[in-house]
Ligand code: ATP
């Protein structure tokens with residue numbers, strides 16, 4: 001199987017991007033996939049939530065390798081990568097990435113720096129998940145340029161009308177100018193509180209609004225304090241609360257994501273035949 005690169009993106013903050021990146025990634029690893037998680041946010045939330053509470057003290061991060069790409073310097077095998085005990089590799093980030101984003105303005109092929117790096121490591125992985133920052137700036141454009149597809153977490157209680165439109169417009173622009181093959185895997189409803197939101201109703205509404213053009217994942221992620229706790233433990237929800245509803249929701253999402261790939265492989269081989 002070839003490598004699937006998935007950007008987990010939404011410029012709205014706090015919608016569950018990082019939580020989804022960590023738990024979908026570790027979920028895929030539990031299903032036997034080789035997984036790299038890339039922290040593309042200078043806040044370093046993914047880095048922290050995978051057990052590195054002081055990202056600013058890490059000697060090597062995504063900034064190290066991207067700077068080397070920019071300077072055409074060679075990157076050592078596994079440079080910058082950390083191993084997480086639950087079976088995924090992590091390319092961490094810290095505040096240096098904010099400076100790097102600014103300096104990209106004056107860089108040749110500035111939208112393709114991350115892609116160039118990922119091209120050099122992707123043969124080693126089945127899945128690479130990119131945890132985007134909450135903006136549509138140059139770093140996020142880099143993730144959309146490098147990705148095969150986008151997964152969009154949306155917080156159920158704030159149905160985003162404008163925000164989502166803006167993200168879809170950006171995706172379309174990237175398709176036109178930088179990455180024609182970019183697909184949208186779908187919208188993932190997160191932090192669903194069954195007492196106040198009816199997930200089915202919201203999914204239905206989203207499907208109607210986007211004319212069936214956008215998939216909404218069948219799996220929805222429930223709201224649970226257990227999910228909010230994991231960042232401070234450095235573990236996945238499967239390790240922290242294995243029998244809980246959020247663990248089973250992320251497990252179901254993992255299966256859905258794997259199925260997407262099987263479908264794509266099948267339609268490819270149908271085309272060849
Ligand atoms: P940012 O835009 O800042 O990068 P994000 O989109 O990555 O945010 P997260 O950091 O994953 O979002 O989640 C935002 C907050 O909500 C965090 O405190 C997280 O622990 C919490 N959270 C995530 N998922 C759930 C859930 N299913 N139930 C309850 N709380 C959650």
Ligand code: MG
Pocket residue numbers: 017018019041045046131132133
């Ligand atoms: Mg985040």
